[in-house]
Amino acid sequence: MSDTRIETQLDALKEAVAMALDYASQLGCQAAEVAISKQQGLSVSTRLQEIETVEFNKDGALGISLYRDGCKGSSSTSDLSPQAIREAVKAADNIAKFTSADPFSGLADASLMARHFPDLDLYHPQDITPATLAEMACSAEAAAMDVDSRIKNSDGASANAHTGIKVYGNSHGFLNGYASSRYSLSCVMIGEDAQGDMQRDYDYSVSRQFNQLLDPAIVGRQAAQKTVGRLGARKIATGQLPVLLAPEIATGLMGHLIGAISGGSLYRKSSFLLDSLDTKIFPDWFSIAEEPHMLSGLASAPYDSEGVATRDRAIVQDGVLATYLLTSYSARKMGMTNTGHAGGIYNWTLTDTGHTFDELIAQMGTGLIVTEVMGQGVNMVNGDYSRGAAGFYVENGVIQYPVEEITIAGNLKDMFQDIQAISSDRDLRSSIRTGGILLGNMKIAGN
Structure with a gap:
């Protein structure tokens, strides 16, 4: 999509948002906020190098929330005609008249609104045909099938191209929007050994820019190599071992931190990190930096979904929890300041200790590499952690064999400290954004 066309669409969406806000004001609402998004995308999936599905999507909707004496009403419409917008605003206003007042609801404070809107290099349009995406997916599968004779089947490959526009406005006078793009490629392979053991694994690539995706052949080969590496998996004895989480599993561990320090969990008193602000919850050397304005970042944004300006901040500094993640509502409930996290986090980067993943394997000595976790055995109230796992058993710093059908268990507080x-x-x-995380000790349930 050309720059001129995207600017035209942005202007049209801003007009729709301004129209909704103006009508809400005419109805006498004390405050209102309107968000609108439009997305379009193309997805092609293949299996055994034959096209299975080609999907084109184009959708979007306008959502409005307005407030009367602490009462909130919300509605939405996918029809952006003036009449439909007026009807949606009127519907939200009618709903507000019948809801209970909540002293903590309302817009984010006007003083927190974003005033500067840097170009974060999020939008890279590319003219892509279904044939191009199909060729990418087929190429990934073809490369995977050539890796090893034990690769017997494909569970499919998928190539995707998506662009979107977001516009947000509220009665503080805030009105802004921006476009973004995202491209991805994935491949899932199935392997079988001479004993009939079957395994599957995958690999993928994702980027804001189409030309920065990994070559399809690389994605396919990596998917196949990971699949073959899992063949012949077995259980290990029950006990306690050091555990090295692969980077993609380490992100999940930090995902539990997000849930524990989010305002919704905290004001409901359903977090194992309740009252942990400014306390040491990680080792002294551990820090997490958040960078919302990282160019082309997968989680970059100039402001959150309430219009609050995003900024660089330390989430954890030298092991100490430096901030909670608060929206306007949770901040008011807790008597604290909004941190601009309505809608999620922004590009977390964890410190590292200067080792490669292979060096951590050697450092671990005897232990377990975890490359997959399964199940939902995480209690966010007390931090108890118990999940099915698969990976590799390591002895004397060398991978010995793949492992499956085991459970790893601990407590998240202890795991963070360890x-x-x-x-x-x-x-x-x-x-x-993290590398592999080495934990000193976890309970392993196996044979």
Whole structure:
């Protein structure tokens, strides 16, 4: 999509938002906020190098929330005609008249609104045809099938291209929007050995820019190599061992931190990190930096979904929890300041200890590499952690064989404190940028 066309669409969406806000004001509402998004995308999936599905999506909706004497009403519409917008605003106003007052609801404070809107390099349009995406997916599968004779089947490959526009406005006078793009490629392979053991694994690539995706052949080969590496998996004896979380699993561990320090969990008193602000919850060397304005970042944004300006901040500094993640509502409930986290986090980067992942394997000596976790056995109230796992058993710093059908268990508070090292080869494919995390000790349930 050309720059001229995207600017035209942005202007049209801003007009729709301004129209909704103006009508809410005419109805006598004390405050209102309107968000609108439009997305379009193309996805092609293949299996055994034959096209299975081609999907084109184009959708969007306008959502409005307005407030009367602490009462909130919300509605939405996908029809952006003036009449439909007026009807949506009127519906939200009618709903507000019948809801209970909540003294903590309302817009974020006007003083927190974003005033500067840097270009974060999030939008990279590319003219892409279904044939191009199909060729990418087929190429990934073809490369995977050539890796090893034990790769017997494919569970499919998928190539995707998506662009979108977001516009937000409220009765503080805030009105802004921006466009973004995201491209991805994934491949899932199935392997079988001579004993009939079957395994599957995958690999993927994602980027704001189409030309920065990994070559499809690399994605396919890595998917196949990971699949073959899992063949012949077995259980290990029950006991306690050091555990090295692969980077993609380490992001999940930090995801539990997000849930524990989010305002919604805290004001409901359903977090194991309740009253932990400014206390040491990680080792002294451990820090997490948040960078919302990282150019082309997968989780970059100039402001949150309430219009609050985002900024660089330390989430954890030298092991100490430096901030909670608060929206306007949770901040008021807790008597604290909004941190601009309505809608999520922004590009977390964990410190590392200067080791590669292979060096951490050697440092671990005898232990377990975890490459997959399963199940939902995490209690966010007390931090108890118990999940099914698969990976590799390590002895004397050398991988011995793949492992499956085991459970790893501990408590998240103890696990956070017990982080021994983090590798420097980070996985950059998510909003949490981290290498592998080495934990000193976990309970393993196996044979």
